[in-house]
Amino acid sequence: MASPGYLRGLTVCAALLAVILARASGIDIFLEWNVVLDNTIRPVTVEQSVITINGMFPGPLINATTNDLVHVNVFNNMDEPLLFTWNGIQQRLNSWQDGVSGTNCPIQPGKNWTYVFQTKDQIGSYFYFPSINFQKAAGGYGPIRVNNRNVIAVPFPKPEAEFDLLIGDWFYDSYNKTRSMMASMANIITPDVILMNGKGPYGHSLSKAYESFTVTQGKTYRFRISNAGSAFSFNFRIQNHKMVLVETEGSYTNQITMDSLDVHVGQSYSVLVTADQNDADYYVVASPLLLNTSSPGGFDGVGVLHYSNSLTPVNGPLPGGPDPFDLDSSVNQARSVRWNLTAGAARPNRQGAFNVTNVTLSQNFILDGSNQEIEGAQRYAVNNVSYYSLSTPLKLADHFLNGSGVYQLDWFPVDSVNAKAAYGVSVVTGIHKGWIELVFVNSLNTMDAWHLDGYGFYVVGFGNGLWGPEARKDYNIYDPVVRSTVQVYPNGWAAVYAFLDNPGMWNLRSQSLKNWYLGQELYIRVFDDDPNPAKERPPPNNLLLCGIFADESEAPASEPSPAPSSGW
Numbered sequence: 102m103a104s105p106g107y108l109r110g111l112t113v114c115a116a117l118l119a120v121i122l123a124r125a126s127g128i129d130i131f132l133e134w135n136v137v138l139d140n141t142i143r144p145v146t147v148e149q150s151v152i153t154i155n156g157m158f159p160g161p162l163i164n165a166t167t168n169d170l171v172h173v174n175v176f177n178n179m180d181e182p183l184l185f186t187w188n189g190i191q192q193r194l195n196s197w198q199d200g201v202s203g204t205n206c207p208i209q210p211g212k213n214w215t216y217v218f219q220t221k222d223q224i225g226s227y228f229y230f231p232s233i234n235f236q237k238a239a240g241g242y243g244p245i246r247v248n249n250r251n252v253i254a255v256p257f258p259k260p261e262a263e264f265d266l267l268i269g270d271w272f273y274d275s276y277n278k279t280r281s282m283m284a285s286m287a288n289i290i291t292p293d294v295i296l297m298n299g300k301g302p303y304g305h306s307l308s309k310a311y312e313s314f315t316v317t318q319g320k321t322y323r324f325r326i327s328n329a330g331s332a333f334s335f336n337f338r339i340q341n342h343k344m345v346l347v348e349t350e351g352s353y354t355n356q357i358t359m360d361s362l363d364v365h366v367g368q369s370y371s372v373l374v375t376a377d378q379n380d381a382d383y384y385v386v387a388s389p390l391l392l393n394t395s396s397p398g399g400f401d402g403v404g405v406l407h408y409s410n411s412l413t414p415v416n417g418p419l420p421g422g423p424d425p426f427d428l429d430s431s432v433n434q435a436r437s438v439r440w441n442l443t444a445g446a447a448r449p450n451r452q453g454a455f456n457v458t459n460v461t462l463s464q465n466f467i468l469d470g471s472n473q474e475i476e477g478a479q480r481y482a483v484n485n486v487s488y489y490s491l492s493t494p495l496k497l498a499d500h501f502l503n504g505s506g507v508y509q510l511d512w513f514p515v516d517s518v519n520a521k522a523a524y525g526v527s528v529v530t531g532i533h534k535g536w537i538e539l540v541f542v543n544s545l546n547t548m549d550a551w552h553l554d555g556y557g558f559y560v561v562g563f564g565n566g567l568w569g570p571e572a573r574k575d576y577n578i579y580d581p582v583v584r585s586t587v588q589v590y591p592n593g594w595a596a597v598y599a600f601l602d603n604p605g606m607w608n609l610r611s612q613s614l615k616n617w618y619l620g621q622e623l624y625i626r627v628f629d630d631d632p633n634p635a636k637e638r639p640p641p642n643n644l645l646l647c648g649i650f651a652d653e654s655e656a657p658a659s660e661p662s663p664a665p666s667s668g669w
């Protein structure tokens with residue numbers, strides 16, 4: 102590892118610095134992605150546009166190991182601007198690569214731009230997706246694996262094979278049509294079906310293919326499951342098979358055996374499945390929570406677990422799961438997902454070496470997600486502020502102008518709800534190297550899920566109704582799991598702790614796509630005034646400019662309307 106002393110005073114460009122850091126252990130991975138809107142791929146047999154990467158939906162696997170340096174040269178051959186975000190990859194000291202509207206200028210149609218990021222001190226299962234313009238509803242997502250380095254033991258025997266399984270709800274309409282209806286009809290727009298790895302359900306009238314996994318009797322497999330959808334949580338299960346939960350978003354969990362697993366939007370899990378049944382085919386099912394799918398037509402995602410010697414196709418009804426309206430059992434399962442304190446982490450110390458039992462909190466945010474009408478449009482809000490996305494990324498404003506003139510820091514109400522819903526550019530200070538408690542409150546009767554970029558957070562509690570400080574006495578501060586997306590149950594709350602040791606401009610958002618698209622997000626600015634580039638990276642040398650910094654020769658990104666009416 103290059104020492105800060107060696108670097109101090111040198112003007113090291115970010116790429117060079119990144120290379121120096123990476124050479125300490127990881128390798129360079131070079132990827133080139135051609136991103137297009139494809140009208141022929143058709144996961145279900147309706148006419149629609151799907152975002153493919155190198156002709157694939159889901160996109161290609163990023164197969165990295167801890168500390169690798171990943172270069173992704175993205176060619177935007179769509180007809181609108183594009184950004185990718187790397188859900189759960191922490192972009193240590195480097196929010197420049199985070200790929201959300203507050204950190205990066207979009208890649209314009211016909212242009213390319215190369216992301217360079219390190220999978221520093223991470224392991225686990227993640228996925229990427231397009232972050233702006235509701236494009237995630239058109240696909241463009243794909244799996245990320247960060248493998249353990251050879252010197253760090255994995256806390257279970259090596260599986261026979263690993264399967265990436267991206268499951269997500271899907272609209273029959275093209276994303277741009279759905280997007281255009283959002284401002285007036287957000288409350289009633291819901292997806293139509295669930296896809297598994299971009300394929301329609303087995304046996305569904307509109308499916309032309311279904312997903313199938315071939316296994317050998319007696320062997321054990323790792324499934325890396327992500328919810329890449331836009332709205333629905335799903336219950337995942339495999340007919341006649343148990344699953345052993347082993348990992349979630351970069352944390353090895355206590356290994357618990359389950360019949361089924363709830364996965365919420367934006368979350369990733371690994372489970373081990375042993376092919377311990379008769380040679381046959383079995384259903385793999387993902388059914389939505391809080392939706393009654395006993396209606397004809399069906400909504401469930403359905404794939405097949407195929408034993409290599411099987412001569413028996415799947416038949417009969419799908420295996421039943423828990424009552425999709427029984428959220429108490431879902432909460433109980435969530436509470437049982439614990440950190441394995443003795444398993445090794447990405448670094449040679451055990452996971453439990455980071456102990457939250459008696460941390461001192463520096464900040465407490467209480468963030469209430471709700472659906473509001475603002476100036477005649479349906480919007481989603483946090484504490485009654487609906488985020489207004491600027492064409493000038495906040496991170497650029499920080500770099501060139503220390504933020505001034507573009508956004509105002511810290512006017513956002515972090516622990517109260519404004520009396521009237523309004524637009525605003527919500528940017529709040531997160532105290533560098535302080536512990537923050539984030540309490541997510543869900544005032545809606547639908548599931549929500551919150552995600553913080555730049556960090557893993559400790560999931561300490563779930564509860565019903567309103568949160569109050571007395572809830573802390575029931576927190577799990579012994580072995581809370583660390584992850585980056587937490588579900589929030591209807592009319593309930595979830596609480597997490599995070600240690601803000603990663604300077605940068607970090608997006609805190611609802612993973613529910615329409616909530617996010619319509620304003621349920623804010624940014625946490627974690628500022629370290631030490632100019633040493635080993636503390637926070639300088640911008641990359643291919644930095645894109647836009648908004649008020651736009652290069653005159655480029656087409657400026659258009660400003661969304663209406664203008665912000667609150668905050669400033």
Ligand SMILES: *[C@@H]1O[C@H](CO)[C@@H](O)[C@H](O)[C@H]1NC(C)=O
Nearest residue numbers: 162163164165166246248263
């Ligand atoms: C991913 O990378 C690891 C480590 O280099 C390698 O062992 C494995 O075969 C790769 N898997 C795939 C699917 O490329």
Ligand SMILES: *[C@@H]1O[C@H](CO)[C@@H](O)[C@H](O)[C@H]1NC(C)=O
Nearest residue numbers: 174175212213214215216643
């Ligand atoms: C665009 O792609 C070219 C060719 O691969 C590459 O040399 C160049 O660095 C890329 N541009 C950016 C901004 O990443």
Ligand SMILES: *[C@@H]1O[C@H](CO)[C@@H](O)[C@H](O)[C@H]1NC(C)=O
Nearest residue numbers: 138150180275277278279281
């Ligand atoms: C969506 O995009 C397609 C293809 O670019 C276009 O034909 C269609 O008019 C668009 N629809 C809306 C509602 O913008």
Ligand SMILES: *[C@@H]1O[C@H](CO)[C@@H](O)[C@H](O)[C@H]1NC(C)=O
Nearest residue numbers: 392393394395396397425426
């Ligand atoms: C689900 O639908 C079935 C059949 O239409 C109905 O009998 C049942 O009551 C519904 N359940 C809920 C929770 O809405």
Ligand SMILES: *[C@@H]1O[C@H](CO)[C@@H](O)[C@H](O)[C@H]1NC(C)=O
Nearest residue numbers: 256354355356441443444445
């Ligand atoms: C925790 O991980 C260790 C390996 O480091 C493993 O031996 C143990 O079984 C795991 N414990 C649980 C409860 O899963």
Ligand SMILES: *[C@@H]1O[C@H](CO)[C@@H](O)[C@H](O)[C@H]1NC(C)=O
Nearest residue numbers: 442453456457458459579580
């Ligand atoms: C965490 O620290 C507390 C107090 O310092 C200690 O009592 C507890 O055993 C530790 N927990 C773990 C899991 O190591």
Ligand SMILES: *[C@@H]1O[C@H](CO)[C@@H](O)[C@H](O)[C@H]1NC(C)=O
Nearest residue numbers: 454455456457458459460461
């Ligand atoms: C817990 O608090 C005690 C006393 O304040 C301190 O000595 C100890 O290091 C703390 N433990 C952790 C894990 O922070």
Ligand SMILES: *[C@@H]1O[C@H](CO)[C@@H](O)[C@H](O)[C@H]1NC(C)=O
Nearest residue numbers: 502503504505510530628630
């Ligand atoms: C930049 O902004 C931060 C926080 O708003 C402030 O503490 C700092 O003094 C500013 N620096 C300069 C050079 O204006």
Ligand SMILES: *[C@@H]1O[C@H](CO)[C@@H](O)[C@H](O)[C@H]1NC(C)=O
Nearest residue numbers: 473485518519520521522523
């Ligand atoms: C949020 O704003 C709405 C509409 O402006 C208002 O009716 C509601 O009372 C506000 N919520 C709170 C908790 O003040």
